Amino acid sequence: DIQMTQSPSSLSASIGDRVTMSCRAGQHINRFLNWYQQKPGKAPNFLISAASSVQSAVPSRFSASGSGTDFTLTISSLQPEDFATYYCQQSYVPPYTFGLGTSLEIK
Amino acid sequence: QVQLQESGPGLVKPSQTLSLTCTVSGGSISSDDYYWTWIRQHPGKGLEWVGYISHTGDTYFTPSLRGRVTTSLDTSKKQFSLNLTSVTAADTAVYFCARTKSDWRYFDFWGQGILVTVSS
Numbered sequence: 001d002i003q004m005t006q007s008p009s010s011l012s013a014s015i016g017d018r019v020t021m022s023c024r025a026g027q028h029i030n031r032f033l034n035w036y037q038q039k040p041g042k043a044p045n046f047l048i049s050a051a052s053s054v055q056s057a058v059p060s061r062f063s064a065s066g067s068g069t070d071f072t073l074t075i076s077s078l079q080p081e082d083f084a085t086y087y088c089q090q091s092y093v094p095p096y097t098f099g100l101g102t103s104l105e106i107k
Numbered sequence: 108q109v110q111l112q113e114s115g116p117g118l119v120k121p122s123q124t125l126s127l128t129c130t131v132s133g134g135s136i137s138s139d140d141y142y143w144t145w146i147r148q149h150p151g152k153g154l155e156w157v158g159y160i161s162h163t164g165d166t167y168f169t170p171s172l173r174g175r176v177t178t179s180l181d182t183s184k185k186q187f188s189l190n191l192t193s194v195t196a197a198d199t200a201v202y203f204c205a206r207t208k209s210d211w212r213y214f215d216f217w218g219q220g221i222l223v224t225v226s227s
Contacts (some may be wrong), residue, residue, distance in 0.1 A: 001170070034213040036154075043203055043217035044154065050211050087154055091212030095169040098154040 006099035023088035032092035109134040111218035129204030142207040147200040
């Protein structure tokens with residue numbers, strides 16, 4: 001299985017801050033990396049596919065980049081609704097493993 | 108808008124079989140463009156991919172559950188199912204069904220999730 005490592009595991013930030021979180025794959029996965037946002041008690045919400053392709057309904061403050069083994073998700077100006085846990089997921093080869101998540105909390 | 112809805116018992120006894128159904132609405136379940144996936148989340152933990160089924164019946168499961176897990180697809184009812192045998196407390200989790208785009212394998216639509224507790 002490909003191990004996905006997210007850092008930091010938690011992050012405190014304020015409204016309007018720019019935040020970046022990381023995801024590292026245990027082996028090369030090209031651009032087969034997807035990002036999800038999950039709020040407590042809810043299903044994950046799909047944000048980004050293929051490392052950097054932001055879905056149409058996702059606000060433009062979200063961006064992502066990376067290839068190979070190292071990937072990042074950036075939120076340019078935090079809004080109250082962005083406080084959640086973010087998961088990366090590799091889709092290069094099954095089993096399609098997730099990272100343990102980055103919990104984004106209000107400072 | 109595609110919607111998925113899980114259904115099934117919320118409580119299963121140890122050693123018995125966990126059986127869940129996911130009903131799909133608002134889109135085709137027979138398209139080559141998608142797989143149909145189960146994902147679970149242990150309480151307070153991260154997400155674990157369980158496996159998928161394609162509309163042709165091809166399946167793939169995570170190795171840790173292989174041998175205990177099966178899935179099937181009923182295109183006439185627009186449903187797919189999950190069966191997990193010989194359950195233990197370690198199988199207590201919220202189970203999500205999700206649609207998977209077959210090219211980049213991302214999960215674009217999810218059910219709300221169903222909590223299944225394994226307890227006597």
